[in-house]
Amino acid sequence: MTPIAEVRGAHADLEPGTDTESIYRVAGRLHARRGQGKMAFLDLDDRSGRLQLQAKLDVLGPERMARLLDLDLGDLVGIDGTVFMSRRGELSLRVDDFTVLAKSLRPPPEKHHGLQDVEQRFRRRELDLIGNEDARALFLTRAKVITAVRRALDEDGFVEVETPVLQPLYGGAMARPFTTHHNALGRDLYLRIATELYLKRLIVGGLERVYELGKDFRNEGVSFKHNPEFTMLEWYEAYADVHSTADRLEKLVASVARAVGHDDPDVSFTEPWRRTTLAQAILEESGVDILADRDAESLAAAIGDKLPTEGRNWPQLVDDLLSKFVEPKLQQPTFLFDYPVELSPFAKAHREHEGLTERFEMFAYGMELSNAFTELNDPDVQRERFEAQARLATGGDDEAQPYDEAFVQALEQGMPPTGGLGLGIDRLVMAMTGRRSIREVVLFPAMRD
RNA sequence: GGGCCGUUAGCUCAAUUGGCAGAGCAGGGGACUCUUAAUCCCAAGGUUGAAGGUUCGAUUCCUUCACGGCCCA
Known part of the structure; x- marks a missing residue:
């Protein structure tokens, strides 16, 4: 045939x-x-x-x-x-x-117009694929994106691994988890919100360059850029730091863009990308200097009526400023470096600036695509960070990190200096194909019954 | 969570100052040996998202609900 x-x-x-x-x-x-x-x-x-x-x-x-x-x-x-x-x-x-x-x-489906009904396109994706050539082409492109990502990492000596989806504790991101129950073990388990902590244990174990490409689950609202389950790439590289990780991401995404023929007169992934800092970007777009007001009360005063500040703690306010004023402006690929330590419980302290970490987030098309840092490898500092998170949780922040003793013990074994990164694959596919909704790039997006 | 919009034939879409719901495609019957959104003829296809309300009469107006979209949070 x-x-x-x-x-x-x-x-x-x-x-x-x-x-x-x-x-x-x-x-x-x-x-x-x-x-x-x-x-x-x-x-x-x-x-x-x-x-x-x-x-x-x-x-x-x-x-x-x-x-x-x-x-x-x-x-x-x-x-x-x-x-x-x-x-x-x-x-x-x-x-x-x-x-x-x-x-x-x-x-x-109608042979000239294809299947237009958005609800049916998502609920009965097979009809969308039969009737709409665009849909077929999109999911072939998605496969090419994933292939190109794997090829780039494999060629650079990374090992692809699989870590637990069902976890006794969740961690590695600021998010609420899905909870499930294991009958035979008689205990609740969480669906992972990230692969970070297990992957770093593999760095402790000496695998040196590891990556995992798979689903994470976050029990949050559905929006044009959020699906409760989504595909995430994380990689960890021993003897790397936030800067070499940024270089690697830039090179990788540019190669993906070439592989799928990304072509947009307004946005280019060709290197080099713009690099600035989080505080500078917030200052430019909102006029608020987050480094000048390091507590919730004075930052709220500086924000004034630009944003609702009631009941928000300091890291939440910074995050609000970022997503409201800065993120939508970042259409071209852009790195924001130097995140405050309060927002970054697993990132290493900045080598020069007190209160900041060696971390970046990368944005394009007004969305966060990636998040990376020089990994915190000091177990004592990691303990303190977990304790700070526990205080945030007590204060009502339901996205704060739970204390993970197994992870701290792994760090006590000695983890090399490491650069690590997460890259949202669904959003990367959106960027590569010009789609504005994550539902267009996920075969079977979450829908109400 | 809030606001706005949408839901009509299997599909793509019309229509109504509140008065028998209408096309194209698909499906059925027929004609046609170079068509390509083929063409032509005939017949058929509907609980107008659901439940209430107003009315002589509701697909149209009102209320609630469901699902979806956009915007805001």
Whole structure:
């Protein structure tokens, strides 16, 4: 059986009106039929493209001709045929014989407009894929993005690993988890919100360069850039730091953009990207200097009525300033460095600036795509950070980190200086394909019942 | 969570100052041996998202609910 694109590729230059003796077996879904009585044209779709078929009474005989014309649009058929170029210059296959491979009992989506109903496109993605070529192309591009990411890391000596999805404690991100229960163990478990802490234990174990590409789960609202389960890449590299990690991300995303043919006159992932600091970006866009007011009360006063500040702690206010004033402005790929320690419980203290960490977040198209830092590898400091998080939790911050003693013990074993990074793959696919909603790039997004 | 908008045939969409709900595609019957959004003829297809209310009469107006979209939080 030959893919349609291959049939087309082998006969692209035929003159209109010429016959060949090239015989192919193709298979696909019947998309359209144009009857002509004793002769008919049909269109056949496979994953690689569309090909016109010609059915002729004098070739097939009355019985097979009638059976072929009796097929429904949407039926899956196998075709044996001979290539020719129609008088109008449409490459076609004259049907010598055919087999019905599967019947379609339900009507296909409208053949000119495709499936437009957004709800049906997401709930019945198979119909979207049958009816809308855009959708097929998008998910092929998504696969290319993931392949390009893997290839880049594999070529640089990273080892792909799998760590637990079901975790006794969650950690590695500021988020609320999903909780589930293990019957035999008689205990609750959490679906991971990040892979960070386990991956760093592998760095302690000496794997030196590891990455994991998989689903994380966060029990939060659904929006154009949030799905409760989403695909995340995290990598950790021993003897690296936040700066070499930024260089690696820049190189990797630029190579992904080239691999999928990202082409947008307004946004380019070609290196180098803009690099600035979080405090500088907030100051430029909002006029508020977060480094001048290091407690909630005085920062709230500096913010005034620009944002609601009631009941927000200092790190939450900084995060609010970032997402309200800065994030939407960052269309071109941009690194923001030097995050405050309160927002960064796993990042190493900045080598020069008190109260900051060696961390960046990377933004493009007004979204956070990536988050990285020089990893905190001092177990005593890590303990203190967990204790600070516990105080935030007591203060009502339900996204604060729970204390993870197993992780601290791993650090006590000695973790090399390490650079680590997380990259949101769904958002990366959105950026590469110009889609504005995560639901467009996730095959089966979360929907209400 | 709040605001606005949407939900009509299998699909894509019309329509109504509140008065028999209408096309194209798909599906059925027929004509047609180079069509490609094929064309032509015939017939069929509806609990107008759900439940209430107002009215002689509601798909249209009102209320609640469901699902979806956009914006805000």
